[in-house]
Amino acid sequence: MYVIGERINGMFADVKEAIQAKDASVIQDLAKRQLAAGARALDVNSGPATSDAQGALLWMAEAIREVTDAPIVIDTAKWDVMQAVIPNVAGEKLINSTKADPEAAMEYIALAAANNAGLIGLTIDADGVPGNIDKRVELGAQLIAVASDIGLPMDHLFIDPVILPVNVSPNNPDHCLQAIGQLRSFADPPPHLVLGLSNVSQRCANRSLINRTYVTMAIAHGLDAAIMDPLDTELMDAVFTAELLMGRMVYCDSYLQAARQTKN
Numbered sequence: 077m078y079v080i081g082e083r084i085n086g087m088f089a090d091v092k093e094a095i096q097a098k099d100a101s102v103i104q105d106l107a108k109r110q111l112a113a114g115a116r117a118l119d120v121n122s123g124p125a126t127s128d129a130q131g132a133l134l135w136m137a138e139a140i141r142e143v144t145d146a147p148i149v150i151d152t153a154k155w156d157v158m159q160a161v162i163p164n165v166a167g168e169k170l171i172n173s174t175k176a177d178p179e180a181a182m183e184y185i186a187l188a189a190a191n192n193a194g195l196i197g198l199t200i201d202a203d204g205v206p207g208n209i210d211k212r213v214e215l216g217a218q219l220i221a222v223a224s225d226i227g228l229p230m231d232h233l234f235i236d237p238v239i240l241p242v243n244v245s246p247n248n249p250d251h252c253l254q255a256i257g258q259l260r261s262f263a264d265p266p267p268h269l270v271l272g273l274s275n276v277s278q279r280c281a282n283r284s285l286i287n288r289t290y291v292t293m294a295i296a297h298g299l300d301a302a303i304m305d306p307l308d309t310e311l312m313d314a315v316f317t318a319e320l321l322m323g324r325m326v327y328c329d330s331y332l333q334a335a336r337q338t339k340n
């Protein structure tokens with residue numbers, strides 16, 4: 077599982093304050109702790125309240141590069157910000173995210189290809205998040221087609237079927253599972269399938285239980301990447317155990333310990 081740590085996000089008070097105070101140590105500490113807990117990449121989002129998103133994202137990326145070479149996932153919905161930031165992020169990087177409208181997708185996929193970056197593509201278009209499975213699959217297929225045309229390798233494309241909180245959108249979690257399964261078998265080799273896992277439980281009780289139950293189900297349907305909280309040990313253990321049961325890891329009595337050590 078390609079775990080992308082979610083914690084360097086200005087929606088969290090500690091990160092918001094660190095951006096305002098230009099306190100790099102808070103960002104660097106979150107980077108190191110998430111990687112030590114098993115994250116392979118780091119989502120970086122300046123949050124809703126930051127006026128200078130471009131400056132904040134670059135400052136955070138530079139702070140992270142002082143402590144790790146792990147891939148940095150630049151998370152902003154603004155095209156002008158993404159376009160300005162991506163070429164200036166050193167080392168491995170991913171673009172998070174593009175919508176699936178062909179015009180938008182073409183620009184983002186070209187930006188990813190030109191910068192040797194990965195790309196997360198959402199199954200969203202101008203009409204928003206689809207209310208059914210077929211539209212999600214259609215938009216995912218559209219992203220795969222544009223990536224193939226432009227020459228972005230499939231292992232650089234991450235399709236995100238967009239999970240919403242289960243308390244406001246009760247059918248959405250199942251729709252995402254079905255879309256993951258169908259999109260995984262759509263192209264050979266397949267793209268990666270990713271979710272912003274914590275969305276599913278926002279403003280719900282039993283958040284951690286909902287997250288780890290859902291990630292287990294999504295892995296069974298073919299999810300191979302997630303933006304999630306690696307500092308939630310029970311969640312990470314659910315990921316490792318689901319991968320064991322999917323035949324992606326060899327069983328031993330101490331498989332959890334082994335998985336934690338290899339930081340899968």
Ligand code: THG
Nearest residue numbers: 082087088089172173196236271272274275278303
């Ligand atoms: N897809 C893609 N990118 C994404 C998302 C997605 N990026 C952002 C988000 N969704 C994934 N990251 C988070 C990070 C935190 C939370 C949810 C998703 C979260 N935060 C607490 C909350 O809102 O309750 C903050 C609590 C606090 O302040 O302590 O749940 O779907 N491609």
